[in-house]
Amino acid sequence: MLRRISLPALFAIAAIITMVLAAGGVWQFAKPIDEMLRALAPTWIGIAAVFWVLWRRIPPAGDANDLVRPSPRRRVTSFEPLRLDRRYADVSTLPLTTLDYVVIDTETTGPDDDSGRNGSGNGNDDSDAIVQIGAVRIIGGKVVEGDTFLRLVNPGRPIPAASTRFHGLTDDMVADAPEIEAVLAEFLDYAGDAVLVGHDVALDLSLMSRVERIDNPALDTMLLSIGAFDGRHDHTLDALAEHFGEAVQDRHTALGDAGLTARIFLRLLPELDRVGARRFGDAQDLCAHSAERIRDLGLRS
Numbered sequence: 001m002l003r004r005i006s007l008p009a010l011f012a013i014a015a016i017i018t019m020v021l022a023a024g025g026v027w028q029f030a031k032p033i034d035e036m037l038r039a040l041a042p043t044w045i046g047i048a049a050v051f052w053v054l055w056r057r058i059p060p061a062g063d064a065n066d067l068v069r070p071s072p073r074r075r076v077t078s079f080e081p082l083r084l085d086r087r088y089a090d091v092s093t094l095p096l097t098t099l100d101y102v103v104i105d106t107e108t109t110g111p112d113d114d115s116g117r118n119g120s121g122n123g124n125d126d127s128d129a130i131v132q133i134g135a136v137r138i139i140g141g142k143v144v145e146g147d148t149f150l151r152l153v154n155p156g157r158p159i160p161a162a163s164t165r166f167h168g169l170t171d172d173m174v175a176d177a178p179e180i181e182a183v184l185a186e187f188l189d190y191a192g193d194a195v196l197v198g199h200d201v202a203l204d205l206s207l208m209s210r211v212e213r214i215d216n217p218a219l220d221t222m223l224l225s226i227g228a229f230d231g232r233h234d235h236t237l238d239a240l241a242e243h244f245g246e247a248v249q250d251r252h253t254a255l256g257d258a259g260l261t262a263r264i265f266l267r268l269l270p271e272l273d274r275v276g277a278r279r280f281g282d283a284q285d286l287c288a289h290s291a292e293r294i295r296d297l298g299l300r301s
Helices: 007-027 033-056 161-167 180-191 202-209 221-228 237-244 254-274 280-296
Strands: 101-108 130-139 142-152 195-198 218-220
Touching: 101 161, 101 180, 101 202, 101 254, 130 180, 130 254, 142 180, 142 254, 195 202, 195 254, 218 221, 218 280, 221 237, 221 254, 221 280, 237 254, 254 280
Parallel strands: 101 195, 195 218
Antiparallel strands: 101 130, 130 142
């Protein structure tokens, strides 16, 4: 019978039983009813708080894939562009809180099947091309106000209507923009030796790597979230913004999403510390473990 009762319901029943038992214990010693209620109030509040916290940590019922839901905005067949198996001698042992970061986001044309970044394309279609790069900088655990990077890119091909509806960029807007080679060189100069951070960032790095080798260490906030919140089922940028109470502005623009990702990354740092990922190498390992979970669920190859 117990197997037919949901886990949250079991927690609620356990909380009620605990409260009843507490009341019975106090009843033996407290004579007037008002004394009993005064004695029970802190106990009941404490019990309710503990069970509420436990209840909130239970993932909603669903199939196995719901336990890890990556961002739906894009799909890549591999996390290889993150090079999670590579160890960077200069930063691997350094605390995450001491590193400088450049948080990036790109908007793209989407592959030819018009699935774009919000569809089911594999992210490796050669027809997909960057149309905008946005980035913000984190130094000393804070987003540096005014130190941003935002450039349009002429992709050398039409932007499908489905992608324009998603990010608002049109052929006319990028017609006079420089090509990716020039913009990427400018971006890499802006990034310097900083650690690159992005949300579901493998596609960004994959598209950039077609043009120029990216040697910067990289972390993915989606993968970090999966590692930090084992019971959470939704790791999209919007879901994490809601979880942390971060305001969402200029969504689906490269700079707006980069800024939001930066704030979420900073909010994730204490959660990473909680699970023991305090150094860059630890964060890499956590991302690698999360990537393996996604592959095991068949969501990526």
